[in-house]
Amino acid sequence: MSKMQKCMQTLKQYLSPDYSKTLWMAYCGIFIALFIILSYFNISITAIVEIRLGYFALAVAGMVGGPVMGMVTGAAGDLLKMLLVPGQGSFFPGFTLCYAFMGFCYGVIFYKHNITLIRAALGSLVEFITSLFGITTCLSILYGMPWMTTFVTRIPKCVVMFFVSTLLVFIVIKSLHLALTKAQLLGQH
Numbered sequence: 001m002s003k004m005q006k007c008m009q010t011l012k013q014y015l016s017p018d019y020s021k022t023l024w025m026a027y028c029g030i031f032i033a034l035f036i037i038l039s040y041f042n043i044s045i046t047a048i049v050e051i052r053l054g055y056f057a058l059a060v061a062g063m064v065g066g067p068v069m070g071m072v073t074g075a076a077g078d079l080l081k082m083l084l085v086p087g088q089g090s091f092f093p094g095f096t097l098c099y100a101f102m103g104f105c106y107g108v109i110f111y112k113h114n115i116t117l118i119r120a121a122l123g124s125l126v127e128f129i130t131s132l133f134g135i136t137t138c139l140s141i142l143y144g145m146p147w148m149t150t151f152v153t154r155i156p157k158c159v160v161m162f163f164v165s166t167l168l169v170f171i172v173i174k175s176l177h178l179a180l181t182k183a184q185l186l187g188q189h
Contacts, residue, residue, distance in 0.1 A: 065111070
């Protein structure tokens with residue numbers, strides 16, 4: 001087997017967990033529903049600054065099913081949220097891409113890895129960067145506000161959320177990882 005074939009085989013195993021397609025779709029459905037439910041609990045501070053909780057579902061999806069499941073959960077969750085909750089906001093593909101990106105990155109960070117404080121900080125860094133740059137850009141385009149003004153007003157929220165998210169992600173994801181592993185619902189790493 002050539003190096004390229006070995007590399008592709010390893011990549012496929014990493015991106016596609018050992019779940020059956022039915023179980024994979026069931027997990028995706030559960031995480032998409034969890035994403036939509038947690039999105040109801042966003043805490044609005046101002047018109048453009050809010051604390052979002054949906055990223056927990058993306059992090060768990062990435063931990064359980066890898067980068068592809070995290071990405072699918074982020075994209076499908078955002079699209080379904082817009083369909084199920086009209087008037088909650090305008091559809092903007094930039095948000096969908098941001099959530100898909102976050103889910104993919106969570107899969108890279110948490111899938112088949114022990115959950116440590118450093119990994120939790122990396123996960124929070126993904127949320128921080130995506131929120132500060134991606135979501136800010138989307139809000140600026142969507143509402144026609146100057147990007148720099150939007151960026152500057154979001155910095156304090158993103159910095160505070162980085163530390164809060166690191167602690168919460170570590171506690172929640174580590175606890176779920178241990179519980180799912182003990183229940184043999186998550187493969188041994």
